[in-house]
Amino acid sequence: MIPVPAFLANPQRFMVFSRWAAPMFGALAVALIAAGLWITFRVPEDYQQHDTVRIMFIHVPAAWLAMFAYLCLGIASLLGLVFRHALADMAAKAAAPLGAAFTVLALATGSLWGKPMWGTWWVWDARLTSVLVLLLLYLGYLALRASIDDETKAGRAAAILALAGLINLPIIHYSVEWWNSLHQGSSTFEADQGDRLPAVYLTPLLIMGLGYMSAFGSLWLVGIRAEVWRRRARVLSLQQAGG
Amino acid sequence: MRALSALFGRELSLAWGRGGGPLLALAFYAAVATLLPLASGREPERLAAIAPGVAWLALALSALLSLERLFERDYEDGALDLLSLGPIPLEAVAAIKCLAQWLATGAPLALAAPVAAIALGAPPAAAPLLFACALIGGLAFAFVGGLGASLALGSRRGGLLIAVIVLPLFAPPVIFGAGALSSLTAGLPWTGGFLLLCAYSTAAVGLSPFAMAAACRNALS
Numbered sequence A: 001m002i003p004v005p006a007f008l009a010n011p012q013r014f015m016v017f018s019r020w021a022a023p024m025f026g027a028l029a030v031a032l033i034a035a036g037l038w039i040t041f042r043v044p045e046d047y048q049q050h051d052t053v054r055i056m057f058i059h060v061p062a063a064w065l066a067m068f069a070y071l072c073l074g075i076a077s078l079l080g081l082v083f084r085h086a087l088a089d090m091a092a093k094a095a096a097p098l099g100a101a102f103t104v105l106a107l108a109t110g111s112l113w114g115k116p117m118w119g120t121w122w123v124w125d126a127r128l129t130s131v132l133v134l135l136l137l138y139l140g141y142l143a144l145r146a147s148i149d150d151e152t153k154a155g156r157a158a159a160i161l162a163l164a165g166l167i168n169l170p171i172i173h174y175s176v177e178w179w180n181s182l183h184q185g186s187s188t189f190e191a192d193q194g195d196r197l198p199a200v201y202l203t204p205l206l207i208m209g210l211g212y213m214s215a216f217g218s219l220w221l222v223g224i225r226a227e228v229w230r231r232r233a234r235v236l237s238l239q240q241a242g243g
Numbered sequence B: 001m002r003a004l005s006a007l008f009g010r011e012l013s014l015a016w017g018r019g020g021g022p023l024l025a026l027a028f029y030a031a032v033a034t035l036l037p038l039a040s041g042r043e044p045e046r047l048a049a050i051a052p053g054v055a056w057l058a059l060a061l062s063a064l065l066s067l068e069r070l071f072e073r074d075y076e077d078g079a080l081d082l083l084s085l086g087p088i089p090l091e092a093v094a095a096i097k098c099l100a101q102w103l104a105t106g107a108p109l110a111l112a113a114p115v116a117a118i119a120l121g122a123p124p125a126a127a128p129l130l131f132a133c134a135l136i137g138g139l140a141f142a143f144v145g146g147l148g149a150s151l152a153l154g155s156r157r158g159g160l161l162i163a164v165i166v167l168p169l170f171a172p173p174v175i176f177g178a179g180a181l182s183s184l185t186a187g188l189p190w191t192g193g194f195l196l197l198c199a200y201s202t203a204a205v206g207l208s209p210f211a212m213a214a215a216c217r218n219a220l221s
Helices: A003-008 A011-040 A051-083 A086-118 A126-147 A151-165 A168-178 A199-242 B002-020 B022-040 B044-064 B068-077 B079-085 B090-119 B124-151 B158-185 B191-220
Strands: none
Touching: A003 A011, A011 A051, A011 A086, A011 A199, A051 A086, A051 A126, A051 A151, A051 A168, A051 A199, A086 A126, A086 A151, A086 A199, A126 A151, A126 A168, A126 B158, A151 B124, A151 B158, A151 B191, B002 B090, B022 B044, B022 B090, B044 B090, B044 B124, B044 B158, B068 B079, B068 B090, B068 B124, B068 B158, B068 B191, B079 B090, B079 B191, B090 B124, B090 B191, B124 B158, B124 B191, B158 B191
8 A cells, every 4th residue: 555545544643643734734835825926926027928927827736736636536536445445535525626626716717818818718629628527527526426325335436436537637638739729738847948937937836836735735634634523423423313 | 148148138128118218319319409400590501510510419418318227227126136146247237238228229329310410411421420420439428328327326316417427428429529520521531530439439348347337336235
C-alpha cells in the first residue's frame, strides 16, 4: 500500500493528524492566495491581452485542481473498493463536491476570459467540452451517491462510476494536443522554452496553484472529518434508539 | 455453452417481447427525430446541415429508454440472485444481457437511423456510414448504458439517475460518430472519427462487464 494513505488509514491517527493539518493548510492557503492575488494586480499588463491576463491566475489553478480533485477521487475510490476501507470511502465522498466547485470555477472564469480574448463565451471544442463532461461526471457521482439509501452500497457503486469516469482525465489533459482547439496548449511545465510563460507570470501562477492546492487539502480534510463525526453521531443515535 | 445460449435466448426474448421491445424504441426514436427539426427550424438547408447529427443524437437518447429494466427486473424478482449463484460468471451474464439489449433495440434503431437522416435531408450517400456508426456505436451505448443500469440498482429514482450518470459517458461516442458523419458530408476523410468510435466500443465491450458484475455483486450483497 502507498505509504501516506497507509499511515492515515488508521482513523484515530487520521483524526489526530487532520485536527492540526486542516487549519494549518487553511492558513497556508489564505497566505498564499492573498500573496498571489496581491502580485496578480501588480504584474505588468500583457502586450496582447492587457489586463485580462490576470484572469489566468484564477482560471488555470482552478482547472488544475478540477482534475487533481478527480484524481484524488479516483484513487480514494480504488482504495475504498479494493481494501473496503471506510476512511477511503469518506475521502472520496468529501472530494467530489470540492472538485465540482473547482470545475465550475474553471468553466466560469474561462468563459469570462474567453469573451474578451476569443470574442465568445463558449466554443464546443475538445478542451472546453471535456471539462464540461468532467463537471457532469462529478454531478453524476453526487447524484448516484445521494440516491442509494444504504451508505456502504452507495459508496461502492459510486466508486465504480468514479473509476469508469477516470478515462476522461487524459482526454482533458491531451485534448489541446490531439485536436485542433481554440484553447491554447500548455505553457507551464511541458512547454518548449519558447512557449513557456516568463517568470514574472509563472511565479504568481505557481503561488496561486500552491494556494489552491492547500485550500483543497484543508477543505478536503475538514470534509472527511465532518463525515467521520456524522457517521459516529449516526451510530450513537442508533445505539440510543436501540438500547 | 448450453447455459450461455439458454441465457442469451432468455434475455433476447425478454428484451424483444416485454414492454414493446424494439417497437417502443423505434416509436421513441421517430418521435425525437420529429421534434428536433420542429425545434431547430424547418428550412431545408438548415435541416440538411444538422440531419446526420440529429439522427445520431436521437439514437443515443433512444438507447437510454429500456435501460431501466435491464437489471432492475431480475433484481426485483430474484433472478439476479439465482444467476449470481449459477455456473455462468456474473461478468458473462452482464455481457449477454447487454448483447441481447443491443440486438433487440440497437440493431433495429441502426436500420431506422439512415431512414430518419435521409427524411431530414441528409445525402443518401451518408446512409451506409450512418448505419455502420449506429450499429457499432449502439454496442457502446448498450454496454455503457448497462453499466449505468447496474450501478443504479437499488436506488430510489432509477430511470432519471441512469440518464444522469450515463449521458456524460455517451459524450465520446457521440462526438466521434458525429465527427465522422459531418466529415463525410463535407467531403473530408472520415476514417479517423469512425475508428475512434470503434475503439471506444471495443473498450466498452471489453471493460464494462467487469464493472457491471462488481456493481451487481454490490447491489446483491
